[in-house]
Amino acid sequence: MDIGELVLLITKALDEKPGNITADTTSDQVANWDSLGHIQILRMLDEQFDDVTMKSPALASSTSIKEIHSHLTEAGL
Numbered sequence: 001m002d003i004g005e006l007v008l009l010i011t012k013a014l015d016e017k018p019g020n021i022t023a024d025t026t027s028d029q030v031a032n033w034d035s036l037g038h039i040q041i042l043r044m045l046d047e048q049f050d051d052v053t054m055k056s057p058a059l060a061s062s063t064s065i066k067e068i069h070s071h072l073t074e075a076g077l
Helices: 003-013 035-048 057-061 065-074
Strands: none
Touching: 003 035, 003 065, 035 057, 035 065, 057 065
16 A cells, blocks of 8 residues: 555544645644544554454554554555
8 A cells, every 4th residue: 555545544534634644643643543543543444455454463553654554565555
């Protein structure tokens, strides 16, 4: 997945305005990226990539866009 597409997906998952989240965003920079927000991100990733969190459990503890992107890349996505 292209990091730009990931940014859009996470923006939607967290119900943020376009432009509020970038490739350099971390969870501590976004109020909606709390534990519930992270579950929303994981749910959308699972919907998009057929239960990717089972293939890459490290996604559950990822705290940045770049870290999530890295785990998705490692999973072959």
